[in-house]
Amino acid sequence: MNKRIAVLPGDGIGPEIVAGAVKILQTIGTLYSHQFELTFADIGGCATDKTGTPLPNETITICKNSDAILLGAVGGPQWDSLPVEKRPEQGLLKIRKALNLFANLRPTTCYESLAVASPLKKDIIEGVDLIVVRELTGGIYFGTPSERTVIDGKPGAVDTLQYKNEEIERVIEKAFEIARTRSKKVTSVDKANVLETSRVWREIANQVAEKYPDVLLEHMLVDNAAMQLIRNPKQFDVIVTENMFGDILSDEASVLTGSLGMLASSSLSEAGPYLYEPIHGSAPDIAGENIANPLATILSVSMMLRLSFQLDKEAAIIEEAVNNVLNKGYRTRDILSPNSTIVSTTEMVESVNKEI
Amino acid sequence: MNKRIAVLPGDGIGPEIVAGAVKILQTIGTLYSHQFELTFADIGGCATDKTGTPLPNETITICKNSDAILLGAVGGPQWDSLPVEKRPEQGLLKIRKALNLFANLRPTTCYESLAVASPLKKDIIEGVDLIVVRELTGGIYFGTPSERTVIDGKPGAVDTLQYKNEEIERVIEKAFEIARTRSKKVTSVDKANVLETSRVWREIANQVAEKYPDVLLEHMLVDNAAMQLIRNPKQFDVIVTENMFGDILSDEASVLTGSLGMLASSSLSEAGPYLYEPIHGSAPDIAGENIANPLATILSVSMMLRLSFQLDKEAAIIEEAVNNVLNKGYRTRDILSPNSTIVSTTEMVESVNKEI
Ligand SMILES: CC(C)[C@H](C(=O)O)[C@@H](O)C(=O)O
Ligand SMILES: CC(C)[C@H](C(=O)O)[C@@H](O)C(=O)O
Numbered sequence: 001m002n003k004r005i006a007v008l009p010g011d012g013i014g015p016e017i018v019a020g021a022v023k024i025l026q027t028i029g030t031l032y033s034h035q036f037e038l039t040f041a042d043i044g045g046c047a048t049d050k051t052g053t054p055l056p057n058e059t060i061t062i063c064k065n066s067d068a069i070l071l072g073a074v075g076g077p078q079w080d081s082l083p084v085e086k087r088p089e090q091g092l093l094k095i096r097k098a099l100n101l102f103a104n105l106r107p108t109t110c111y112e113s114l115a116v117a118s119p120l121k122k123d124i125i126e127g128v129d130l131i132v133v134r135e136l137t138g139g140i141y142f143g144t145p146s147e148r149t150v151i152d153g154k155p156g157a158v159d160t161l162q163y164k165n166e167e168i169e170r171v172i173e174k175a176f177e178i179a180r181t182r183s184k185k186v187t188s189v190d191k192a193n194v195l196e197t198s199r200v201w202r203e204i205a206n207q208v209a210e211k212y213p214d215v216l217l218e219h220m221l222v223d224n225a226a227m228q229l230i231r232n233p234k235q236f237d238v239i240v241t242e243n244m245f246g247d248i249l250s251d252e253a254s255v256l257t258g259s260l261g262m263l264a265s266s267s268l269s270e271a272g273p274y275l276y277e278p279i280h281g282s283a284p285d286i287a288g289e290n291i292a293n294p295l296a297t298i299l300s301v302s303m304m305l306r307l308s309f310q311l312d313k314e315a316a317i318i319e320e321a322v323n324n325v326l327n328k329g330y331r332t333r334d335i336l337s338p339n340s341t342i343v344s345t346t347e348m349v350e351s352v353n354k355e356i
Numbered sequence: 357m358n359k360r361i362a363v364l365p366g367d368g369i370g371p372e373i374v375a376g377a378v379k380i381l382q383t384i385g386t387l388y389s390h391q392f393e394l395t396f397a398d399i400g401g402c403a404t405d406k407t408g409t410p411l412p413n414e415t416i417t418i419c420k421n422s423d424a425i426l427l428g429a430v431g432g433p434q435w436d437s438l439p440v441e442k443r444p445e446q447g448l449l450k451i452r453k454a455l456n457l458f459a460n461l462r463p464t465t466c467y468e469s470l471a472v473a474s475p476l477k478k479d480i481i482e483g484v485d486l487i488v489v490r491e492l493t494g495g496i497y498f499g500t501p502s503e504r505t506v507i508d509g510k511p512g513a514v515d516t517l518q519y520k521n522e523e524i525e526r527v528i529e530k531a532f533e534i535a536r537t538r539s540k541k542v543t544s545v546d547k548a549n550v551l552e553t554s555r556v557w558r559e560i561a562n563q564v565a566e567k568y569p570d571v572l573l574e575h576m577l578v579d580n581a582a583m584q585l586i587r588n589p590k591q592f593d594v595i596v597t598e599n600m601f602g603d604i605l606s607d608e609a610s611v612l613t614g615s616l617g618m619l620a621s622s623s624l625s626e627a628g629p630y631l632y633e634p635i636h637g638s639a640p641d642i643a644g645e646n647i648a649n650p651l652a653t654i655l656s657v658s659m660m661l662r663l664s665f666q667l668d669k670e671a672a673i674i675e676e677a678v679n680n681v682l683n684k685g686y687r688t689r690d691i692l693s694p695n696s697t698i699v700s701t702t703e704m705v706e707s708v709n710k711e712i
Pocket of ligand 1: 092093550579
């Protein structure tokens with residue numbers, strides 16, 4: 001197989017963890033005779049420093065000419081005081097829009113060997129296996145107006161939550177498709193008792209559900225979902241929701257297992273390329289220290305192999321290698337537990353590499 | 357002391373738990389020679405059934421003529437298919453607006469005797485004592501347009517998140533005032549990396565902070581706040597945020613301790629009357645069975661005595677009585693733990709009453 005991959009390390013620990021994941025990708029390429037042609041490009045604060053914008057046109061072009069994209073993380077305090085359009089996270093928002101990445105998939109799985117790191121009690125967290133499907137290119141993130149204004153003669157500001165029906169429909173369909181390959185339950189999260197967009201969302205979810213009689217659809221209000229994720233996360237299979245609710249709930253879900261440093265995500269468009277990245281951020285406080293956990297990025301690579309290239313066997317090999325390394329007790333410090341062995345970023349990458 | 361109190365039992369378990377709280381209020385009145393003049397009024401589904409609207413004008417008038425308001429809970433499945441404006445929760449939204457209840461205070465305290473019921477591990481939850489101050493009369497709950505519309509020639513819908521600067525300022529000031537009486541830390545939660553209203557929110561928080569040099573202000577993004585509440589809830593003292601974020605985060609916070617049935621809330625306006633209610637809902641599934649937990653409503657009464665009537669001693673007596681009853685091992689089934697004694701709603705009320 002011959003594939004072009006755009007690699008966007010970004011800021012903070014981004015370069016370190018991406019280097020590790022690239023190494024694993026290359027090992028897979030060598031062992032199974034795939035050509036992975038990598039093109040590196042800038043995004044985030046480092047891009048602003050070099051070019052004045054967090055998402056240079058060159059990066060967009062490179063991404064569009066690729067079969068898949070691997071992203072590290074963006075952001076850091078040194079860019080916090082820049083004008084909005086130059087800040088690192090604008091690079092993220094723009095790449096989502098430029099590539100039409102409308103569905104963000106964030107699985108949360110409880111690794112048995114790491115359950116001890118969870119803030120939740122064992123009986124609540126063990127066996128959790130859910131995925132949040134977050135709408136990523138619509139809603140209040142992109143609606144206009146979003147500006148300072150005058151309201152009833154007084155200074156104020158406004159943001160706009162807007163959705164076209166078709167934007168709602170396609171992401172809910174995606175959620176149902178995914179549920180079919182899992183436990184066949186979709187929880188659609190909205191605030192239909194307050195928002196008109198949510199009432200439309202709920203109607204469309206009901207319509208889509210008719211096409212998937214084998215999948216169970218349940219509606220849940222966002223405030224209740226925030227509670228249920230803590231009380232009984234095992235009740236969930238696929239959660240689908242709009243952009244802002246998805247931002248909040250997927251981050252909430254990501255800390256349940258206590259191993260945020262293990263969680264990968266993918267962002268899908270209609271025709272590709274898809275984007276893969278760890279859920280965690282750029283952790284500027286530990287950047288360059290060779291202590292960051294590379295596993296979420298390595299698992300993002302295995303997601304890429306599976307979803308973008310249908311290389312299921314190769315993906316499974318990476319996942320197994322990660323599991324083996326965990327079972328041997330190797331841990332970066334974010335997932336440390338009693339009786340485990342602390343390893344550095346590069347040591348962790350090496351261990352996984354050996355298992356492959 | 358002579359005070360008029362509007363009592364709005366509402367739907368589901370509302371009438372039972374309010375009856376219990378009223379009993380405690382009357383005991384306090386008798387023992388300490390206060391006249392509490394109670395006027396009952398309808399809100400929610402029962403009001404729609406009787407009058408066609410979930411908040412009859414008569415109820416608004418009664419509330420406006422009171423010194424404080426005690427509310428049970430509203431809602432139930434039998435009203436779910438009514439047109440929006442007749443649904444029970446519209447009664448809530450309308451009373452907030454009619455009485456200008458702009459600041460919703462939701463404390464989450466970990467009762468030592470109940471910590472075992474928490475979904476979180478003991479070391480994370482023990483000692484938690486935070487309060488969410490939620491803006492309650494603005495934001496996306498009340499902004500216009502909120503309607504179906506056409507976007508780029510396609511059917512869609514829109515909601516509007518809008519704030520006047522003065523609405524932001526007054527609720528943040530309230531949070532700082534409250535922090536002064538507590539551990540002197542305010543965490544202002546926003547999504548300033550995406551929303552213009554949040555950027556204004558952050559600026560105003562910084563301005564207000566200058567007037568309270570004794571209080572520490574920290575900013576936190578809403579997605580991070582959703583994580584931090586689970587990872588390390590002890591870091592928080594006062595959290596202040598806009599309406600929708602407050603809805604989600606205060607519900608999330610309310611399940612941390614595992615004793616939602618214990619949590620009271622108050623909603624404050626500039627000139628009063630204030631409204632007091634339990635945080636939990638109307639629990640239609642257990643309505644009428646005499647098993648609901650009346651303690652959150654009883655504690656709402658003690659909040660009322662303290663905040664609206666400055667009856668600190670009487671408030672403390674109720675809180676002590678509740679603590680004593682818990683220490684004796686009496687529990688309604690929602691907070692059941694090993695070696696405790698199950699009691700009914702009325703038995704729980706009786707136990708608290710005896711302690712007073
Ligand atoms: C950085 C920020 C704009 C972004 C978002 O809110 O979408 C981030 O929180 C995420 O979830 O990827
Ligand atoms: C019933 C609903 C409209 C209400 C809200 O969202 O404000 C409720 O969830 C609450 O928090 O009081």
